[in-house]
Amino acid sequence: MEINSYPSVLLEKAVNEFASLPGIGKKTALRLVLHLLRQDKDTVKRFGNAFIELRNEIKHCKNCHNISDADVCSICSDSFRDATTVCVVENIKDIMAIEGTHQYNGQYHVLGGIISPMDGIGPGDLTITSLEEKVASGAVKEIILALSTTMEGDTTNFFIYRKLSKHNITISTIARGVSIGDELEYTDEVTLGRSIKNRTVFTGSF
Amino acid sequence: MEINSYPSVLLEKAVNEFASLPGIGKKTALRLVLHLLRQDKDTVKRFGNAFIELRNEIKHCKNCHNISDADVCSICSDSFRDATTVCVVENIKDIMAIEGTHQYNGQYHVLGGIISPMDGIGPGDLTITSLEEKVASGAVKEIILALSTTMEGDTTNFFIYRKLSKHNITISTIARGVSIGDELEYTDEVTLGRSIKNRTVFTGSF
Numbered sequence: 001m002e003i004n005s006y007p008s009v010l011l012e013k014a015v016n017e018f019a020s021l022p023g024i025g026k027k028t029a030l031r032l033v034l035h036l037l038r039q040d041k042d043t044v045k046r047f048g049n050a051f052i053e054l055r056n057e058i059k060h061c062k063n064c065h066n067i068s069d070a071d072v073c074s075i076c077s078d079s080f081r082d083a084t085t086v087c088v089v090e091n092i093k094d095i096m097a098i099e100g101t102h103q104y105n106g107q108y109h110v111l112g113g114i115i116s117p118m119d120g121i122g123p124g125d126l127t128i129t130s131l132e133e134k135v136a137s138g139a140v141k142e143i144i145l146a147l148s149t150t151m152e153g154d155t156t157n158f159f160i161y162r163k164l165s166k167h168n169i170t171i172s173t174i175a176r177g178v179s180i181g182d183e184l185e186y187t188d189e190v191t192l193g194r195s196i197k198n199r200t201v202f203t204g205s206f
Numbered sequence: 207m208e209i210n211s212y213p214s215v216l217l218e219k220a221v222n223e224f225a226s227l228p229g230i231g232k233k234t235a236l237r238l239v240l241h242l243l244r245q246d247k248d249t250v251k252r253f254g255n256a257f258i259e260l261r262n263e264i265k266h267c268k269n270c271h272n273i274s275d276a277d278v279c280s281i282c283s284d285s286f287r288d289a290t291t292v293c294v295v296e297n298i299k300d301i302m303a304i305e306g307t308h309q310y311n312g313q314y315h316v317l318g319g320i321i322s323p324m325d326g327i328g329p330g331d332l333t334i335t336s337l338e339e340k341v342a343s344g345a346v347k348e349i350i351l352a353l354s355t356t357m358e359g360d361t362t363n364f365f366i367y368r369k370l371s372k373h374n375i376t377i378s379t380i381a382r383g384v385s386i387g388d389e390l391e392y393t394d395e396v397t398l399g400r401s402i403k404n405r406t407v408f409t410g411s412f
Contacts, residue, residue: 044262
């Protein structure tokens with residue numbers, strides 16, 4: 001179906017707004033807009049205002065740069081969490097992924113990306129200075145680098161390591177190895193090589 | 207990635223609004239919301255308001271029930287179009303599809319669905335009475351039934367035919383046959399059978 005003749009300017013505007021989102025084409029946008037048209041006015045008002053309110057009222061946590069409703073996010077203000085351990089991540093999706101594992105009880109630091117000269121992102125575009133200040137204040141015992149296992153991630157890991165290694169803290173990275181459920185035969189050789197080099201002592205259970 | 211711990215209530219609300227749309231899951235919704243968060247406030251305001259304005263201000267054409275910015279839609283108010291030919295379609299997407307072919311210069315009539323007892327849609331839920339009135343007024347010479355080629359579509363075709371056949375008009379349906387580009391070998395036998403039965407006289411070109 002070719003879409004080139006909208007029966008209404010308002011409809012066309014709404015479709016174009018949806019289609020401006022990444023991964024949403026004109027056909028999907030039209031389907032979504034027609035769905036909204038079938039909802040009552042209050043539902044559509046709530047829909048549209050949710051994004052406007054979010055954009056106008058969202059804050060970034062002063063401590064970890066996570067997005068937050070308050071000046072300090074719910075993780076940083078949680079006194080049951082270990083404030084001496086800081087996990088460095090690229091973005092808030094990574095925080096949500098790690099929180100989803102229920103395996104981590106420390107705080108986070110959101111870099112806002114990774115060093116990627118190809119995309120024009122240098123260390124100055126990230127929150128590395130703020131991380132250094134946090135470490136320099138003496139409040140941190142361990143930094144866990146949880147960045148992408150790509151060349152850009154490794155570059156960023158090394159850059160942060162160079163910046164922070166003069167401080168008396170532990171700097172660790174998340175373990176790299178064979179994914180749970182993977183067969184060795186199909187694991188790439190870099191991952192497999194690392195998993196042998198960084199083998200862990202087996203004590204009967206994982 | 208399990209998503210169960212949003213760092214912000216506003217974020218969670220916005221994600222849930224997106225995820226309420228058909229075919230949009232929580233992960234896609236989060237990706238879209240984070241994209242919007244990176245846009246400036248005016249862009250997001252325009253985005254949200256496009257849907258609210260559409261829902262509040264959209265009208266339905268008095269003549270054909272197409273959605274429209276005015277009381278009469280741009281197709282019905284176009285004096286260059288043939289008002290004596292009316293193409294009956296299920297919804298506005300079908301109008302856009304037919305308009306996209308640039309092969310039709312008549313008017314439309316939007317039924318708002320097709321008769322489907324399984325979905326609880328009866329003739330009373332459709333704009334068939336309004337179509338009858340239009341025909342009874344004597345302004346229409348031909349009705350083209352352009353409904354889905356399904357059992358529900360056929361039922362609706364027959365129902366409309368029964369209602370309108372007492373009037374002195376031509377009632378036609380869109381041609382059914384082998385799609386352009388299809389190989390006969392892979393065409394289902396009902397379609398192929400019909401395409402032989404309803405063969406058209408070949409005059410050297412299509």
